[in-house]
């Protein structure tokens with residue numbers, strides 16, 4: 001059922017099956033995350049959705065977060081981003097760390113805060129898909145995450161970007177307007193560029209950390225994805 005079930009069915013199963021466990025979902029408000037939030041809300045359960053505000057989100061991302069909070073009252077949205085201010089980061093690690101050492105910047109603003117979240121988590125629901133990158137190609141609907149030692153559930157694993165886009169349109173799920181402006185994947189302002197010629201129903205990570213070898217922030221890595 002888990003391999004062949006639809007994403008809403010897998011999401012509903014996970015919320016029901018692990019109701020007594022420490023369960024949460026995470027998102028950084030990409031289109032997949034928005035679809036997942038809609039599926040979670042559809043279960044009728046009170047579910048916690050954690051995001052990590054890097055303090056470098058686009059203005060459109062903050063506005064989207066506010067729209068989602070309003071649209072889905074059964075979801076508890078919680079920011080677990082680092083409290084380190086941009087000024088303190090610059091004072092301690094130097095200006096524009098994201099330019100000089102993006103892995104260190106992601107560690108401070110994403111990976112370390114997520115490690116703290118995972119210390120109090122048993123079951124982690126994500127909006128990851130196999131088609132997002134080669135590194136995510138082996139993604140299973142349910143698998144153990146050895147990096148954070150939690151059960152990881154990826155209801156959208158088998159879906160394509162066009163499946164997600166169709167779902168978002170049919171259910172009128174709020175999504176980031178940057179997707180309509182050639183941003184297939186959206187992260188921090190300093191590390192995300194538009195991908196000219198891309199369409200909203202197609203996914204690409206080309207615009208993330210463009211001109212570097214980096215492809216992942218470090219939250220989802222290799223076989224531990």
Ligand code: SF4
Pocket residue numbers: 054056097098101102103105106107109110187188189190191217
């Ligand atoms: S994506 Fe860029 S700005 Fe955001 S945390 Fe990583 S390196 Fe820093």
